[in-house]
Amino acid sequence: MPTSSSDLRPKSLTVPADSRTYDIDFVSLAGVPAHLRTLGLHGPNVVIVTDENVAAHYRSPLVHAFEADGWKPHVVVVPPGESSKSLERLEMLYDTLLPIGLERSTPVCTLGGGVVGDVGGFAAATLLRGVPLVHLPTSLLAQVDSSIGGKTGINHAVGKNLIGSFYQPHGVLVDPETLLTLPAREWINGMAETIKHGLIADAALVAYLDEHLVDILGHHSLEATVPAIRQAMAVKARVVGHDEREAGKRAYLNFGHTFAHAIEQVAGYGTVAHGEAVAIGMRAALYLSWQRHGDALDRERLDTLLTRLPLPDVSHLDFDALWTAMRHDKKTKDGRIRFVLLKALADPYVADDCAKPAVERAWDFVQQSPA
Incomplete structure (x- = not known):
């Protein structure tokens, strides 16, 4: 691993929250x-919740660091993947x-x-009615998105993330060098959310990714990645600070997610x-936005950025099944499916009047022009 430098340890960011302000620190x-x-x-006592893949790399170093500092660490290891976001796994933690x-x-x-976060x-939020929570995100997606903002939860057969709570951490501690052990697919995961932050709120981040995506995905360059991480984190912190419980503008962070969860x-x-x-959901949402706003949205440029991410083929998924899943999404209100759309780059809004035929045309576009 490269020697840490000031460039790879940016200054901390502060996340305002109703209950408590906390920092994102690079440690x-x-x-x-x-x-x-x-x-x-x-x-x-200190509890460390991790998964099998991460434990193989970082369990021992972190345990030794805690023991050397006088702590008594208790490690719980869960299987990797969405299957761990279940009532059964939560009960095992308890x-x-x-x-x-x-x-x-x-x-x-x-x-x-x-998933671990x-x-x-959610376990931290509910054990003894709440114990201190600190996120140590080791994936790119967790660093730029899921570790910030206090959302915790598990899945249900009816839909994703339908059981959970808003529970702000005491802090988020980020070590960018943990990214160097990630498989390529996890870099793609994280860059999708990073691009999303740019599309909804930061044209400069989109321009940066246009220029540096090859270095980030192709070479896993921390020098290229860390500035994007910080900019994406700043977007998430700013949005969450204005709307902790998704009563308003925090919903913009769901750009692409109505399709994605389905x-x-x-x-x-x-x-x-x-x-x-x-x-994939952002590509469909961009097309849906373009149907409404035409050339005010530079769809082709933004879609091209997304298609530079190697993505799986989902053309076999049935639209009616997706539509049914969307109707059960937790963002649905008064029976109306809500989509985050863009009037233009960094100009999002929530629409609840998207007709099924328009949504199907957007899905057809994704099917017919895969990444």
Whole structure:
């Protein structure tokens, strides 16, 4: 791994929240135990929730760092993938953690990607009616998106993320060098959400990705990736700071997600990765936006950026099945499916009047012009 430098350890970002302001700090994993103390957290017990893939790389170093700093770490390892966002897995966490002498001051650290953050965060939110939560995101998607904003939860057969809570962490500690052990597919996942942040709120980030996507995806260059991470994080922090519980503009972060959640459900959770589904969903949402706003939206340029992400073929998915899944999405209101659309780059809005034929035409476009 390259030696850390000031360029790879940007200054922290602050996330305002109704209950508490917290920081996103760039910290090496070795520095996590000491940093928890600066957040006002203390042991001796600390819980680390991680998955099997991440544990293979980072469980031992983090455990040794905690033990050297006087903590008593308790590690819970879950299987990787969406299957861990289940009531059964949540119950396993409760059964494992409650007997260790957990107290309301015992911090829970989620070490991993979005799945670990969601299920571990929901456990922290509900154990003893809430214990301190610290996210240690190791995936690109988790660093730029899911670790920020306080959403926790699990899936249900009816739909994705239908059981959960808003529960803000005490802090988010990011070590960019954990990205170097990610498989290529996880880089694609994360860049999809990074592009999304640019499309809804930051034209400069879109321009940056136009120029640097090859270095990021092709060479996994941290020098190229870290500025994009910081810009994407800043977008998420800014949006969440204005609307913690998704009563207004935070909904813009769901750009592409109405399609994406339906794709994930119909394909079978874990078949299409979340970021992949979001990228496909954004292509459909861009087309739906273009049907309404025409040349005010530079659709071809933005769609070209998305098609530079290697994405799975979903042309076999039945539109009527997707439409049914969309109707059960948690963003549906008064029986009306809601889509985030763009009037222009970085000018999003929520529409609840999209007719089924228009949505089907957008899906047909995605099917007929795969990435």
